[in-house]
Amino acid sequence: MNELLAVYPDSPPVDLARTLDLAGYRWKSVSTATEALRHEPTSGWAGAVVACDVDAEAAWAFCSALRRRDNPVQPLMVLITGGQLADLELRHDLFDDFCITPCHPVEIETRLRHLFARGGGDVRPEVVQYSSLVLNLETYQATIAGTPLDLTYMEYELLKFLAQNPGKVFTRETLLSRVWGYEYYGGARTVDVHIRRLRAKLGEEHANFIETVRSVGYRFGQSRWSA
């Protein structure tokens, strides 16, 4: 393939660089999302490989920047250590596949090949559904029992995140960092304010979709697997 892969961080692990070279991928390493934007080929990045094992937070922020834009970069593969497996949870939208380091070069190569083979196949609109609530991720529209909910952008993002993870309890801090991003200034109180607004819009009947878990945070609905 001739297209260019974005690789993070700027001086990627030697093993990774060698594997990509030997497998015949063209790639360019970048140190920030801004740099990724600057060096992006006109046809867009063909995909990205992100090593999370050095500075995990920065790496996830990088993934987030690449995925949350008009034309999200995909496929995106992350390299993590065994100890970081828990980080994958709640970030399913940020990557397409992962490898646990250290790993055999053949594994990276095989996974990448599969990702590219799969790419572009699936164009179904993504829908998140919980009880009578439906979110169409493609059109950004939310409905409850068929009636459209008029949400502001942040309310929509918050509801989407919660509805994608029913039954899970989130702290305000988690919600703030995952929905608003790390750089948001307002503090966890912002979360309370938005939750209250979402409940108001969901209406009396459905306000209890979002439950306050005392001195912890919030939970949306029931897990599909809970008793």
Place this chain on the structure above:
Amino acid sequence: MLDQQRDYVLRTVEERGVRLVRLWFTDVLGNLKSFAISPAELENALGDGMTFDGSAIDGFSRVQEADVLAMPDANTFEVLPWGDSKAVEARVFCDIHNLDGTPFEGDPRQVLRRNLGAAREQGFTFYVAPDIEFFYFAPPEKGQAPVPLDEGGFFDLTTTDVAGTLRKETIRTLETMGIPVEYSFHEDAPSQHEIDLRHTDALTMADSVMTFRLVVKEVAAKQGVHATFMPKPLEGVQGSGMHMHFSLFKGDENAFYSDDDAYNLSPVAKQFMAGLLHHAAELTAITNQTVNSYKRLVPGFEAPVHISWARNNRSGLIRVPVAKRGNPSATRIEYRSPDPACNPYLAMSVILAAGLRGIAEGYELPTEADANLFEMDDASLTKLGIDTLPQSLSDSLKMMERSTLVQEALGEHIFEWFLRNKRSEWRAYKTHVSQFEFDRYLRTL
């Protein structure tokens, strides 16, 4: 983030079949202004803003150039819950800029942004929750006193039904627009109602107050009822206030809270209160901006008259409500003089500036005045060092004119314009000969 927000708005317009997007902004006197654009123009507007001639807008006009730029704040985009379901309309609040992109000095929303920026530099987020009072009347006739709904005769329904239905419908509409309501009730005066909004950051709250006033009026008008935020529409009964609850947060911590104080007030809270009390007279023209406002600020109607504070004394200017279960994040102060006819952006701006000044200069909080001040004579009040709020628009303009604090908080442009406009309002009032004078003097003199 910005790209996505824009995308979200454009997509929503398409999916919901929005036909008209109303760009909202506020003039210096606090009137909601709006112009509508078609969805086709929206993408452009979100990116580059919309140029319009501001010369017709109160406080916007300048001699040299009249054109300004309205930049929609995409995060305030909301589909309007009223109107024709086949021709859906949406609104978005705008910040007004000069054509060179700098914030326009005549835009109250930009003024509040600037003051909030000053608070942020010190690590503070400013939270506000207003309790808004208003009256329902029969549609007003020119030259006639307002007719309260409760006094019957106007509706077939029993009076409680009408007002109750209106209030319920108002709250439902507010909640669909993302403005959560804390409490609502029928107030003491006939046809008077109060709706308390749940706290949020000051900019969002100022926007919410603008939306609130429109929603209350729209919902009432649909039933042929006139809702008014006039501060004192009926003589002899309570007027309408807009008590505002304030707190400053530092990150997730309420900077007003301390567990080391009898009232759970931190030094920051006390200095903020001291600043507010110290400058209260100077900023009253902004929080109480009409001739009529001062007919509310009189003894006997639960409105403040004296510049004082207390834990639980409704005659004071600042009250310190008891936080539920001693909840640190609920610790706050209540400023009781503003009325709902004020410009919320400017009122919050000057109040915040006064409070921050108190913190910066380490003002000392005067002792609590827990006696009923209305029952004390002037001599005792003077002994306690308790002053009164300005007694008229003219008095408060004089206080404001001398205030560098208010001048800095508002900026030269609005400061000058406001004084000019309000002085002329006072002049017009001063020359008016009223019914009071006929009744009192015509026969005897």
